[in-house]
Amino acid sequence: MNVKLLKFVLKTRVTSGYVILIFIFYFLEILYAVLAYFIGKTVKSEFLIAASIIASISLMEILFAGFYYKKSDFDFLFMTPVNRKELAKSFFTTSTLISSSFNFFMCYILLFTEHGYFAFLGLIDIFAILVINISISTIMRKYSTKTRIITIVTLIIWYIIPGFINFPFSPVSAFTGHIYSGTIIGLVLSLLLWLYVYNKSGNLPSTYYNFMAKKSAQIKENVKFSGMSPEKAVFSFNLKMLGGISVMRVGSTARVYAPRFKLTYSFIFSIGIAAVYTILFFYLPKSLYFQFLVGIYYLIYAVIIYPFTKGYAASSTERLWLSLMAMPSYKYFRLNAIGKSLSTEIFLIPLIIGNLILYFIFGHILFLRMLIITMVFGMLFTIIGYYIGGFYNTRQITDLGELSGHARYSIGNIITVIILIPFVLITIISLFIIPVLYIGIIALLIVSFSLILSKKINKRMQDSMVKRDFV
Amino acid sequence: MYCIDFNNIKKNFGNNTALNDLTININCGDSVSLIGPNGAGKSTTIKILAGLLEPDSGDVLISGYKPDAEEAKKIIGYLPEDASPYLTLSVRENLEYLGALRGIDDLNYKTDFFLDFLKLREYERNKVSSLSRGNRQKLSLALAIMHEPKILLLDEPLNYLDIPSQEDVIKYFKKMDATFLVSTHIMSIAERFTDNIVIINRGQKIWEGQIKQLKNMGDEENASMEAVISQIMGGL
Ligand SMILES: Nc1ncnc2c1ncn2[C@@H]1O[C@H](COP(=O)(O)OP(=O)(O)O)[C@@H](O)[C@H]1O
Ligand SMILES: [Mg+2]
Numbered sequence: 257m258n259v260k261l262l263k264f265v266l267k268t269r270v271t272s273g274y275v276i277l278i279f280i281f282y283f284l285e286i287l288y289a290v291l292a293y294f295i296g297k298t299v300k301s302e303f304l305i306a307a308s309i310i311a312s313i314s315l316m317e318i319l320f321a322g323f324y325y326k327k328s329d330f331d332f333l334f335m336t337p338v339n340r341k342e343l344a345k346s347f348f349t350t351s352t353l354i355s356s357s358f359n360f361f362m363c364y365i366l367l368f369t370e371h372g373y374f375a376f377l378g379l380i381d382i383f384a385i386l387v388i389n390i391s392i393s394t395i396m397r398k399y400s401t402k403t404r405i406i407t408i409v410t411l412i413i414w415y416i417i418p419g420f421i422n423f424p425f426s427p428v429s430a431f432t433g434h435i436y437s438g439t440i441i442g443l444v445l446s447l448l449l450w451l452y453v454y455n456k457s458g459n460l461p462s463t464y465y466n467f468m469a470k471k472s473a474q475i476k477e478n479v480k481f482s483g484m485s486p487e488k489a490v491f492s493f494n495l496k497m498l499g500g501i502s503v504m505r506v507g508s509t510a511r512v513y514a515p516r517f518k519l520t521y522s523f524i525f526s527i528g529i530a531a532v533y534t535i536l537f538f539y540l541p542k543s544l545y546f547q548f549l550v551g552i553y554y555l556i557y558a559v560i561i562y563p564f565t566k567g568y569a570a571s572s573t574e575r576l577w578l579s580l581m582a583m584p585s586y587k588y589f590r591l592n593a594i595g596k597s598l599s600t601e602i603f604l605i606p607l608i609i610g611n612l613i614l615y616f617i618f619g620h621i622l623f624l625r626m627l628i629i630t631m632v633f634g635m636l637f638t639i640i641g642y643y644i645g646g647f648y649n650t651r652q653i654t655d656l657g658e659l660s661g662h663a664r665y666s667i668g669n670i671i672t673v674i675i676l677i678p679f680v681l682i683t684i685i686s687l688f689i690i691p692v693l694y695i696g697i698i699a700l701l702i703v704s705f706s707l708i709l710s711k712k713i714n715k716r717m718q719d720s721m722v723k724r725d726f727v
Numbered sequence: 728m729y730c731i732d733f734n735n736i737k738k739n740f741g742n743n744t745a746l747n748d749l750t751i752n753i754n755c756g757d758s759v760s761l762i763g764p765n766g767a768g769k770s771t772t773i774k775i776l777a778g779l780l781e782p783d784s785g786d787v788l789i790s791g792y793k794p795d796a797e798e799a800k801k802i803i804g805y806l807p808e809d810a811s812p813y814l815t816l817s818v819r820e821n822l823e824y825l826g827a828l829r830g831i832d833d834l835n836y837k838t839d840f841f842l843d844f845l846k847l848r849e850y851e852r853n854k855v856s857s858l859s860r861g862n863r864q865k866l867s868l869a870l871a872i873m874h875e876p877k878i879l880l881l882d883e884p885l886n887y888l889d890i891p892s893q894e895d896v897i898k899y900f901k902k903m904d905a906t907f908l909v910s911t912h913i914m915s916i917a918e919r920f921t922d923n924i925v926i927i928n929r930g931q932k933i934w935e936g937q938i939k940q941l942k943n944m945g946d947e948e949n950a951s952m953e954a955v956i957s958q959i960m961g962g963l
Binding site for chain 2: 474475476477478479480481482483484485486488489490493497514515516573575576577578579580581582583584588718719722723
């Protein structure tokens, strides 16, 4: 391996601050293992939680793994005289290094390993699972979307099975009582896949271009906007389709996708998620501890991450030279923020119903709270996310998928994270303490309404976006 | 009254001075090219005129309106540098969406007209994210002018276009009854398009006049326009 090249690739992916963050994550992972060594105990009833955490984080790793590559890498870097194969190897290694820092989010399950000293082995198991994930993700790039979806779903099912039944033949089995078979399967598979991808990665540029070319360019049916009032057009834009542009960014790397789905498809997808979520509670041990634990995970994804990302992405993909030349900022931003939050609400309806069903069946007030939080917070977080993106996001999504020069070393994104912390805390605490729920609702309503209604705030957001080249 | 009235404008970005007391006045119906090297302040000037950016000091009026007034928005056609339409929408959807936002009458007719005029018909249902750079620029141009603006603020409008499209577009512009400010760093484009030019560097005006005059200023006979401009800038 060419260490110099690896360093170069790593440096072009992430800032030095981020490298420090990676090491902090590594450190935390080890800390977790040490903790698990002392307090870890196998609790059979937690196997499902372990498997679900691994499966869901694996899914994210698989989806994110491709985004370490920039278009310019292929247009420029791979055309330079640097050895292609060596360069590709460095890329793959870099993506392993960066992704593995996220293993931290799986470390909770180290607590379920069979004996204290297996906690450290568990760390290796988690790493093996990561390698499997990103290798598969890399291999999958040359296949059609359908093949990719089938493969990924199969993999995820394989990961989650040990949570439901006594099944020793999955890497995840290491955390469900089959430490040896699980570990061996994980290690052997990851080693094979790693070697395969590492040696084949010289083909990366061509698979990349295949992948780009295969993206379907034409949409089946144009959405009609003609004849609509401006208000109706903005709502149609937000409500007839879901998805929008997504740019996955890791460090300073960006990849642009412009997927879009009809609202009906997204709704069906959401029904699927809601069904899995609701059924999960029937398999969980009927103790409050587990229900709250799953509840917190649920809130983090459905009520915090999804709505915030949606709002944030919406302002990052804004085209001010079009929208703000047609109407004043306060009017447009307001319409768009409301449109986006309605779209969030529609997506969340199945989950709201899921919680209602759970409340009727289990009769626990917890589900009623989750229902209220989902219904109210999800919408408001979309609005707040939209404005946070407008004010602090330093990364406009351009068609080139690259960052503007001003954005690279900005602290805007750190500010975003700091702003998010209180919202996350309010959400989670309001699950436990009713007054916080009420105060939270009122506070969020006040915040969202002042954002939507104030001409001054909207004008300042416009300034702030234009200054950061968000035109 | 000038249609574009840009007086003593100053604009800083942090410690970086983008415009330093720049004045540009354009009579209604005139076409002016804004010329200058990279970083001269062309895009900043145009963004201020479009009402997207506020100057630190100085006065701007577009046909007597403040640039961010709704009346001004109706008559301005703004095309930024490296413009990007909505990437998730198709070509046709972009035209219709913006037409609806602007409240354009006979939108279907206009949409069809631009699809044919700019040879985008075959991409009607293509998502913009899949278009080539040139086709994206064509669509952006259509989006900037489909409401028949009276004041056009165009930042490097012919970038990425092939020569026949450049010709078509210039012909179309010339037919429009409007006031133009076109930024470019390519002289031949300025020459084909406008009679007057303003040359700026480091946020200041260094020359203003007719292209004809500029041609006569070269030291040697037949000196290229580029050579003359370099000479003007070098003399600073
Ligand atoms: N958003 C911004 N933030 C910081 N500096 C900027 C920004 N926009 C422009 N500048 C600076 O202002 C100056 C003029 O830029 P610009 O108007 O884009 O020039 P031109 O279009 O003539 O190439 C340059 O020095 C540029 O770096
Ligand atoms: Mg410019």
